[in-house]
Amino acid sequence: MTTNNKELIVKKIENGTVIDHIPADKVFSVVRILGLDNVCDEILIGTNLESKKYGKKGIVKATNKFFAKEEIDKLSIIAPTATLITIKNYEVTDKRKMEIPNEIQKIVRCINPNCITNVEEMDTTFSVVEKHPLTIQCHYCEKTMTDIKIKE
Numbered sequence: 001m002t003t004n005n006k007e008l009i010v011k012k013i014e015n016g017t018v019i020d021h022i023p024a025d026k027v028f029s030v031v032r033i034l035g036l037d038n039v040c041d042e043i044l045i046g047t048n049l050e051s052k053k054y055g056k057k058g059i060v061k062a063t064n065k066f067f068a069k070e071e072i073d074k075l076s077i078i079a080p081t082a083t084l085i086t087i088k089n090y091e092v093t094d095k096r097k098m099e100i101p102n103e104i105q106k107i108v109r110c111i112n113p114n115c116i117t118n119v120e121e122m123d124t125t126f127s128v129v130e131k132h133p134l135t136i137q138c139h140y141c142e143k144t145m146t147d148i149k150i151k152e
Contacts, residue, residue, distance in 0.1 A: 027058030115141040
């Protein structure tokens with residue numbers, strides 16, 4: 001890293017993923033839930049960075065890390081304003097804004113202690129009722145929730 005009076009210049013990554021436009025208060029949740037705190041490759045984490053669109057934002061650069069669908073679904077729930085940028089050979093090969101899926105499977109825990117998914121070992125399934133604010137309904141017990149608990 002080098003500095004230039006007002007800017008901090010961070011080297012480009014050869015291969016990996018950049019997650020930009022993360023809400024500043026969600027950066028460390030993103031790192032933890034995606035397991036980036038347990039990898040051996042370079043991870044750059046920036047938080048409370050200036051953003052014309054959001055005021056403050058966060059960014060994560062993960063070298064040699066590409067995310068599976070389940071991880072991207074987790075990211076869309078935690079940071080729906082984020083942009084996911086895939087880098088290969090120093091070039092952007094894919095850039096997309098997060099989209100909350102219409103159905104969320106396996107990654108959220110039902111808040112109803114009597115739900116069969118909390119009594120027996122089984123995967124959860126939720127339908128998205130509303131995307132802003134995120135409101136989901138359990139497929140099994142039909143409990144509606146806005147306080148979303150991601151399984152880690």
